[in-house]
Amino acid sequence: MRIVTRSASRATASCVVAALALVGVQAAAQTASAATKAASVVTCTAANTKVTVTEVSRPINHLLLKATNTGTKPCYAYNAPFLRAGADAQAPLAWADETTPQAVVTLEPGQSAYAGILTSSPEGEGGAKETTLGVVFTNRSGGATAEEKTLNLPHGGVFFNSAAVVTYWQDNAQDALAW
Secondary structure (H helix, E strand, O other), X not given: OHHHHHHHHHHHHHHHHXXXXXXHHHHHHHHHHHHHHHHOOEEOOOOOEEXXXXXXXOOOOEEEEEEEEOOOOOEEEOOOOEEEXXXXXXXXXXXXXXXXXXXXXXXXXXXXXXXXXXXXXXXXXXXXXXXXXXXXXXXXXOOEOOOOEEEEOHHHOEEEOOOOEEOOOEOOHHHHHOO
């Protein structure tokens, strides 16, 4: 009887080893699939994204920046855009840190991300009417991507003062304008 039991135990052990090997192969395939998908996502830039700016009625002194993925691959809209209000701007608008999303906004082809822009407030100083808005996307590390897209502002120009800020990219317009 003992010989039969050893033989059955070896067969069971072989089946267990084979099952574990199969699970390992499946897990490796899933990991490789996830890595391939992540590698196929690119950074949103002026080259693969259409950017528009519109004035909104509420809240006052706000603009809505919309970025739509025109590429064939998904893209990440990292952080917030660098914005240059007017051709003579010395520095980009500040980012509204309280609007940092929980995750990077991923745009499938045809999808859009939104950023709200506060152009001025009574607490701000100085200011001028600007006719253009320079937009530069950010990369994963928070640096600028290579190309700037220059947009014409609505109504021939918008007043900006030192209180001007931009939100981080959001996946919907309501969140971009809620702050």
